[in-house]
Amino acid sequence: MxxxxxxxxxxxxxxxxxxxxxxxxxxxxxxxxxxxxxxxxxxxxxxxxxxxxxxxxxxxxxxxxxxxxxxxxxxxxxxxxxxxxxxxxxxxxxxxxxxxxxxxxxxxxxxxxxxxxxxxxxxxxxxxLAPSVTRRLVERFAGRDEETTLHRDLSTLTPRELDILRLIARGLSNTELAARLHISETTVKTHVTRMLSKLGLRDRTQAIIAAYETGLIVPGSGTPPE
Missing domain, CATH: 3.40.50.2300 (Response regulator)
Structure with a gap:
C-alpha cells in the first residue's frame, strides 16, 4: 500500500x-x-x-x-x-x-x-545532508556560538556505540560501518538507533554535530583527539 x-x-x-x-x-x-x-x-x-x-x-x-x-x-x-x-x-x-x-x-x-x-x-x-557537507559546516562553525552548541553526555554510550558515532561523523554509511566493524547491517542499525536515543538526537546529521561539539572528533582533523 x-x-x-x-x-x-x-x-x-x-x-x-x-x-x-x-x-x-x-x-x-x-x-x-x-x-x-x-x-x-x-x-x-x-x-x-x-x-x-x-x-x-x-x-x-x-x-x-x-x-x-x-x-x-x-x-x-x-x-x-x-x-x-x-x-x-x-x-x-x-x-x-x-x-x-x-x-x-x-x-x-x-x-x-x-x-x-x-x-x-x-x-x-x-x-x-551528505555527511561530507555536514562536516564542512561543523568544521567551520562548531563551537563559535555557545547558544547553539550541543551539550551531550557521551558517558551513556557503550564502547561500540562510541565507535559507531565516530565512524558516522567520518561519513561512513551503514554498509561501510558493517564492513569496518565486521557486524551485520541490521546490528549497525540497532546500534545507531540506540545511540541516537541515548543522546536525544533525531538523525545522523545531529549525530555528526554532536561528535564534533563534544570533542569526540576534532574540527579540522576529521579524527578523534589523542
Missing amino acids: TADPPRVVIADDQALVRTGFAMILGADGIEVVAEAADGAEAIDAVRRTRPDVVLMDVRMPGVDGLEATRRILADHPDPPRIIILTTFDLDRYVYAALSAGASGFLLKDVTADRLVSAVRMVRTGDAL
Missing part, C-alpha cells in the same frame, strides 16, 4: 519562491497545506495544519527561520521534519538550525527533482 503523499508548509518571505516551490511539489502530487511569509506565520501554520515537512527560509523578517525552527521543534511532541532553505551552503544560520534539529538544507536554486526527492526523503525520517 502506497503511503499518503507528504503534507508541506512553505515558509519564505519571497512570494515567487513560495509559488514556484508549491507548483513543483503540487505537480508531483505533494500537497502544500499552507504558505508563510515569515517565521511567526510558519509557527502558526504548523500548529493549524500539522504538516509532515516544512520548507523554512533561514533568513526572514521578524521571527527568522532559526527561531521558528526552534519553536516548532520544542512545541510539538511529534514535530514535522524541517528543511532549511538558504542561498549559501556554508551559512552559520544553517549550522545553528541543524543543531536545533532541522533535518537538512537546500539551496534555493535546487532543481525540481531534488526538491521533490528531499521532501520525500526527510518525511521517512532520513537526514537530508
Whole structure:
C-alpha cells in the first residue's frame, strides 16, 4: 500500500519562491497545506495544519527561520521534519538550525527533482545532508556560538556505540560501518538507533554535530583527539 503523499508548509518571505516551490511539489502530487511569509506565520501554520515537512527560509523578517525552527521543534511532541532553505551552503544560520534539529538544507536554486526527492526523503525520517557537507559546516562553525552548541553526555554510550558515532561523523554509511566493524547491517542499525536515543538526537546529521561539539572528533582533523 502506497503511503499518503507528504503534507508541506512553505515558509519564505519571497512570494515567487513560495509559488514556484508549491507548483513543483503540487505537480508531483505533494500537497502544500499552507504558505508563510515569515517565521511567526510558519509557527502558526504548523500548529493549524500539522504538516509532515516544512520548507523554512533561514533568513526572514521578524521571527527568522532559526527561531521558528526552534519553536516548532520544542512545541510539538511529534514535530514535522524541517528543511532549511538558504542561498549559501556554508551559512552559520544553517549550522545553528541543524543543531536545533532541522533535518537538512537546500539551496534555493535546487532543481525540481531534488526538491521533490528531499521532501520525500526527510518525511521517512532520513537526514537530508551528505555527511561530507555536514562536516564542512561543523568544521567551520562548531563551537563559535555557545547558544547553539550541543551539550551531550557521551558517558551513556557503550564502547561500540562510541565507535559507531565516530565512524558516522567520518561519513561512513551503514554498509561501510558493517564492513569496518565486521557486524551485520541490521546490528549497525540497532546500534545507531540506540545511540541516537541515548543522546536525544533525531538523525545522523545531529549525530555528526554532536561528535564534533563534544570533542569526540576534532574540527579540522576529521579524527578523534589523542
